[in-house]
Structure formats: structure tokens, C-alpha cells
Amino acid sequence: MTLTIEQPFLSAFLEKRGMPDWRTLIRILLDATPSGILFIDEKSVVVFSNRAAxxxxxxxxxxxxxxxxxDLWTEVRHTLKDRNCRFDLLIRKEGKVFPVKLSPVIWKNGVVGVLCMVEDRTEMKKITRKMLSYQELNRELDTIIDTSSDGLWICDANATVVHINPASERINGVRASDVVGRNMGDLVAEGLVDQSVTLEVIEKKSVVNLLQHLRNGQKLILTGNPVFDESGNLIRVVVNERDITEIDRLHRELEEQAAIKEQMHHHMLERQLEELESSRIIAKSPCFINVLKQALKVSAVESTVLLSGESGSGKGMIAKLIHKYSSRSQLPMIELNCGAIPETLVEAELFGYEKGAFTGADIRGKPGYFELADGGTLFLDEIGELPLSSQVKLLRFLEDGHVIRVGGTLRRKVDVRVLAATNRRLKEMVNQGDFRMDLYYRLHVIPLRIPPLRDRTDCILPLIYHYVDHFGRKLGFKKRILFTHDATHALLAYSWPGNVRELMNLCERLVVMTEEERVDVEHLPGTLALRSEADALPREVWQAELPLAKILEAVEKKVLNRAMEKYRSQTKAADALGVNQSTIARKLKKYAEQRRQGPLTGHFSNT
Incomplete structure (x- = not known):
């Protein structure tokens, strides 16, 4: 390659810049070169080297x-000898690798030296990595732009379209090849769009929002954003377009899906409640039905549940229900009554012990309740009776899920869901220092209060007839027990301090001890006193000594009448009773038809 500079131009250039001669210019040019340049003579002396070298x-x-x-000198000698250029040579210095090219310098048919070109590979790698990084960033940006569900237009400072993404092609019904390179003003003039946010951004040099109408009837929200360089010059306009028509459609679909999901959830709860009723879980009172719904809801999650309520109110039954409908139902629920274990053995029972841990311990050691319940559920009843020393270790388990057996050091990971129950006021115990506050809040994640039987009187008669039938079958009695009006009054008015457990006790006693199938007040324990209002139910219902279905019908009719008298609205009555308005309407219609057909006693029989 020959570099030719006409002498007049060279002289003028040198004179204008105050350079003495062309050699100065050559030196400046060589020092400006990023590659290292060496001229080595036949005696291994560096005759010339630029700044990079x-x-x-x-x-x-x-x-x-x-x-x-x-090593470099060896290659230079070969080049001096055979006059051949050499490429792809490598020399190393201070951990860096430099590619080298050698070319012989010939003067008057003789080799006077070798020109050596040196590149800094480390620097080249940095530049290459930067270039690759920029390329990858560009690819990511292109992917983001092209996969966006919003339309994106990118124009230059003259409103010429530089790029549009596939969403814009779909929204506007155009191809990128038809608009890229064209001016937005021309697209407006042709009627493709009714107005251009890009033109307004260029004019105002600020963000602009517009509502745009397309020829196909679609409505778009456009937002134009100006992009400036470091000097404050406008270089790009980025326009985001969002199809309002599509958003409205998606919004309606989401609302419909949410409604369907809510209906399915409600239907699932109703089916589960029906299943509970068929499995002899009696739930007639709205307050207890609400507890069952909450129990079914929390069964789907892993959170700790604290069941509270009076003794015998059904906390254990609710715990079994939560476990039955949980993802752990295939494994057992282990129950432990914390108040039934001596204080000295609580820790060993909960966490297990190693062999020889204490006097009388099994020589093989023994796993605790947590290990036995691994993968399932551990129900800790009467949690308020747990000693303070054991509360600390229970808290530690709830925090990290590991147990250490008494007398051991090995930490065992255990996967257990904990349900706890108490008939005591744990918050008061915390204030008195009898229960740890940190453990209380660990257990009190989802509190469920089980109402006492006296607060769910709608359940009393169904429970009595259920357990009378249950114990009759269990104990081999085939007699059919009916309750007189006064006896039923007494049962409904009684406060049931022992709750369902006391009711079960009474039912078993009646099945075994009563000689007659007709039960009156005299057959009931003396603590059962008649304290209900005199007109709680029509006397003719009890005088007929009716079976359960007819009694429940009479109770239901009475409740409906009182609800309608109080609320004067089927919807409000339905909300108060915890049923659908359609249920209220159907039952009112049913009893209205019965009134037209004849008196209440005409529909009952003793068979």
C-alpha cells in the first residue's frame, strides 16, 4: 500500500500547524495508532517504537x-533470513498476551530490519466483551419491545418511523415494512391515523397523551415520550399505544371469571356442608355454620389454628374436620391432651427421648408426638395446661420445624401442621405470666371460637335425636323415643354448661334408663329446668308426640315467622339466618300452602 500526499498540500498543512517537516507528522500519526509499532534492525536493536509499543x-x-x-527475536531472525511475513505470533508480558505480526523491511534489495505490529489482546477482549454485552442488551430490548402487548412506535426527531412492534401491526392493521421509513405527517394525510402524537411531542418537546380513533372503530390511548441526548437535543420519540377496546373486553372477562370462581367456591362450600350433614355433623345454627365454613377455608392452608371454646363444645371435632379436608388427610392426625400428662413427662412425650435419657426410659429410646405426626397434623388439646418450660421448646419448633429428643443432640426436621385448642382465656394467662406471649401469637395465627351449645339452640333437638338414635343402635335398643312438649321446652331452655358432651351423656342415659318411649320432664335430670318462654312452640306440636322431622318443621316455621316479623324483608331475614333469599321464599310459600290446606295438626301423624 502506498500513501501519497501531494507536496503542495503537505507543505500547506505543515506550515498552517507550525510543523517543521513531514517527519513530525509521521511521528504524530504513528503515536496516534492504538497498535504497537516497532522497527527492529538486524542486530536486535529497536530503531523505532511508537507510544503504544x-x-x-x-x-x-x-x-x-x-x-x-x-522468542520474539528468534522469529525476527527467521524473517530477516527468509524475507517472509509472519502472523499469529504471541508474546507474553506481565500476564498479558500480545498478538504480533512481522514484516521484512527491504531497501535496495536488502533486508534492513523487521517491522513489528503488536496488538493488546487483553484490551481487545475487553472491547469484544463490551460489544457482545451491547449486542445482548440490544437483543433483550428488541425482545421486550416485540413481545409487549402494548403497541410501540419509535420515530426520529423528524417524525420518520424507525420501528414498530408486532402489537402495533396488529392494533393498526399495518405491516412494519409499509410504515418504517415514512413520515408520520404523511400517514395522517393518508388517513391511516386521525392524528399523530409524535408530531405534537416534536412540537412541544414534552410528554403528550391522546385518545385516537382508528378506521376499524378501535379506540387507543396514546402516550408520546421525547428522548433527548446529553446536549438536550431531541433524538427519538417513543409512542406507547394501548387498545382501550381490548382492555374493556379483558376487564369484563376477568370480572366474569371472578364471579364464576366465587360461585364455584360457594358451591364447593355448600357441597362440603351437605357432606358434613350426611356424615352426622349437626349444623343448624348460623353461628355454627359460619364456624364450619371458616374451618373448611383454613383447611386449605398450612397456617397454625387456635381453637377456643368451652369444654365439650366440639373443638376436637373441628380439628378433625380441618385435618380431613387438608392436603395432609392421607396421613394421621395425632392428638395429645396437654393436661393429661404429668409435667415431668410433657417434654419427653412431645419431643421423644434417646435411650437412657432418664430413669425408667425405654432402652431403645422413643419418638415423640411431633415425629409420630410427621407429614400429618398434631392436635394439642388443652394447650393452656402446657408448662412454661415446654412452651419454650414448642415455640422453637414452630419457628424452625426441628425437634431434639430429650438426652440427644441430633436436630430432626419434622413436617407437621399444629392445631391447638383451649377452654381457657389465653390472653389473660399471658397478662398474668402463665403463658408465653410469643407462643400465644405463634398459635393465634388463625383463631376459631366454637360457640357453646346454649348459643346454637337450633342444634339442640337435632343433636338429641341424632345421639338417641346413635346410642340406641350402639347399645341394641330398638325403642323409639319421643319428647313431650314440656320436656322439649326444658331441653331448649337449659344452658348446657357441659355442652355437647353433657348432651351425649343425657342421651345415652335416656336410651338405657327410660322404660317408656315417651320422655317427659320427670325423666330428665333435676338440673334441667323449664326456663323458655311459654309460647316458644305451638303446644299442638308436642301433644301429638311427633317424630323429629315434624318437630323440626314446626321449629323452622316458628323461626321464619319471627324473622319476617322482625325484619319485614326476605333478604334481611335470609342474611340474619345465614341462608339464601330463595330459600326463605320457598319455605314461606310451602307453609302458606299448608295453611290453605288446613290446620297445622292435620299434617302430622304418629307413624
């Missing part, structure tokens, strides 16, 4: 190459 290889003029870089 001096910086990278520390080879200045007069340096002996064979002393500093023996």
Missing part, C-alpha cells in the same frame, strides 16, 4: 529485543 511492551529506542523477548 512503549506503553505495552516497555520497548523504547535502543532496547535489545533478544534480551527482553528472546
Amino acid at each position: 512503549q506503553d505495552s511492551l516497555k520497548l523504547g529506542t535502543g532496547t535489545q529485543v533478544k534480551e527482553r523477548f528472546p
Whole structure:
């Protein structure tokens, strides 16, 4: 390659810049080159080196190459001898690798030296990595732009379209090839769009929002954003377009899906409640039905549940219900009554013990309740009776899920869901220092209060008839027990301090001890007193000594009448009773038809 500069131009250039001669210019040009340049003579002396060679290889003029870089000198000697260029040579210095190219310098048919070109590979790698990084970033940006569900237009400072994404093609019904390179003003003039937010952004140099109408009837929200360079010059306009028509459609679909989901959830709860009723879980009172719904809801999650309520109110039954409908139902629920274990053995029972841990311990050791319940559920009843010393270890387990057996050091990971129950006021115990506050809040994640039987009187008669039938079958009695009006009054008016457990006790006693199938007040324990209002139910219902279905019908009719008298609205009555308005309407219609057909007693029989 020959570099030719006409003498007049060169002289004018040198004179204008105050350079003495062309040699100065050549030196400046060589020092400006990023590659290292060396001229090595036949005696291994560096005759010339530019700034890059001096910086990278520390080879200045007069340096002996064979002393500093023996391998390089070997290649230079070969080049001096055979006059061939050499490429892809590598020299190393201070951990860096430099590619080298050698070319013979010939003067008057003789080789006077070798020109050596040196590249800094480390720097080249940095530049290459940066370029690759920028390329990857560009690919990511292109992917983001092209996969956006919003339309994106990118124009230059003259409103010429630079890029549109696939969403814009779909929204506007155009192809990128038809609009890229064209001016937005022309697209407006042709009627493709009714107005251009890009043109307004260029004019105002600020963000602009517009509502745009397309020829196909679609409505778009457009937002134009100006992009400036470091000097404050406008270089790009980025326009985001969102199809309002599509958003409205998606909004309606989401609302419909949410409604369907809510209906399915409600239907599932109703089916589960029906299943509970068929499995002899009696739930007639709205307050207790609400507890069952909450129990079914929390069964789907892993949170700790604290069941509270009076003794015998059904906390254990609710715990079994939660476990039955949980994802752990295939594994057992282990129950532990914390108040039934001596204080000295609570820790060993909960966490297990190693062999020889204490006097009388099994020589093989024993797993605790947590290990036995691994994968399932551990129900800790009467949690308020747990000693303070054991409360600390229970808290630690709830925090990290590991147990250490008494007398051991091995930490065992255990997967257990904990349900706890108490008939005591734990918050008061915390205030009195009898129960740890931190453990209380660990257990009190989802509190469920089981109402006492006296607060769910709608359940009393169904429960009595259920357990009378249950114990009759269990104990082999085939007699059919009916309750007189006064006896039923007494049962409904009684406060049931022992709750369902006391009711079960009474039912078993009646099945075994009563000689007659007709039960009156005299057959009931003396603590059962008649305290209900005199007109709670029509007397003719009890005088007929009716079976359960007819009694329940009479009770239901009475409740409906009172609800309608109080609320004067089927909807409000339905909300108060915890049923649907359609249920209220159907039952009112049913009893209205019965009134037209004849008196209440005409529909009952003793068979």
C-alpha cells in the first residue's frame, strides 16, 4: 500500500500547524495508532517504537529485543533470513498476551530490519466483551419491545418511523415494512391515523397523551415520550399505544371469571356442608355454620389454628374436620391432651427421648408426638395446661420445624401442621405470666371460637335425636323415643354448661334408663329446668308426640315467622339466618300452602 500526499498540500498543512517537516507528522500519526509499532534492525536493536509499543511492551529506542523477548527475536531472525511475513505470533508480558505480526523491511534489495505490529489482546477482549454485552442488551430490548402487548412506535426527531412492534401491526392493521421509513405527517394525510402524537411531542418537546380513533372503530390511548441526548437535543420519540377496546373486553372477562370462581367456591362450600350433614355433623345454627365454613377455608392452608371454646363444645371435632379436608388427610392426625400428662413427662412425650435419657426410659429410646405426626397434623388439646418450660421448646419448633429428643443432640426436621385448642382465656394467662406471649401469637395465627351449645339452640333437638338414635343402635335398643312438649321446652331452655358432651351423656342415659318411649320432664335430670318462654312452640306440636322431622318443621316455621316479623324483608331475614333469599321464599310459600290446606295438626301423624 502506498500513501501519497501531494507536496503542495503537505507543505500547506505543515506550515498552517507550525510543523517543521513531514517527519513530525509521521511521528504524530504513528503515536496516534492504538497498535504497537516497532522497527527492529538486524542486530536486535529497536530503531523505532511508537507510544503504544512503549506503553505495552516497555520497548523504547535502543532496547535489545533478544534480551527482553528472546522468542520474539528468534522469529525476527527467521524473517530477516527468509524475507517472509509472519502472523499469529504471541508474546507474553506481565500476564498479558500480545498478538504480533512481522514484516521484512527491504531497501535496495536488502533486508534492513523487521517491522513489528503488536496488538493488546487483553484490551481487545475487553472491547469484544463490551460489544457482545451491547449486542445482548440490544437483543433483550428488541425482545421486550416485540413481545409487549402494548403497541410501540419509535420515530426520529423528524417524525420518520424507525420501528414498530408486532402489537402495533396488529392494533393498526399495518405491516412494519409499509410504515418504517415514512413520515408520520404523511400517514395522517393518508388517513391511516386521525392524528399523530409524535408530531405534537416534536412540537412541544414534552410528554403528550391522546385518545385516537382508528378506521376499524378501535379506540387507543396514546402516550408520546421525547428522548433527548446529553446536549438536550431531541433524538427519538417513543409512542406507547394501548387498545382501550381490548382492555374493556379483558376487564369484563376477568370480572366474569371472578364471579364464576366465587360461585364455584360457594358451591364447593355448600357441597362440603351437605357432606358434613350426611356424615352426622349437626349444623343448624348460623353461628355454627359460619364456624364450619371458616374451618373448611383454613383447611386449605398450612397456617397454625387456635381453637377456643368451652369444654365439650366440639373443638376436637373441628380439628378433625380441618385435618380431613387438608392436603395432609392421607396421613394421621395425632392428638395429645396437654393436661393429661404429668409435667415431668410433657417434654419427653412431645419431643421423644434417646435411650437412657432418664430413669425408667425405654432402652431403645422413643419418638415423640411431633415425629409420630410427621407429614400429618398434631392436635394439642388443652394447650393452656402446657408448662412454661415446654412452651419454650414448642415455640422453637414452630419457628424452625426441628425437634431434639430429650438426652440427644441430633436436630430432626419434622413436617407437621399444629392445631391447638383451649377452654381457657389465653390472653389473660399471658397478662398474668402463665403463658408465653410469643407462643400465644405463634398459635393465634388463625383463631376459631366454637360457640357453646346454649348459643346454637337450633342444634339442640337435632343433636338429641341424632345421639338417641346413635346410642340406641350402639347399645341394641330398638325403642323409639319421643319428647313431650314440656320436656322439649326444658331441653331448649337449659344452658348446657357441659355442652355437647353433657348432651351425649343425657342421651345415652335416656336410651338405657327410660322404660317408656315417651320422655317427659320427670325423666330428665333435676338440673334441667323449664326456663323458655311459654309460647316458644305451638303446644299442638308436642301433644301429638311427633317424630323429629315434624318437630323440626314446626321449629323452622316458628323461626321464619319471627324473622319476617322482625325484619319485614326476605333478604334481611335470609342474611340474619345465614341462608339464601330463595330459600326463605320457598319455605314461606310451602307453609302458606299448608295453611290453605288446613290446620297445622292435620299434617302430622304418629307413624
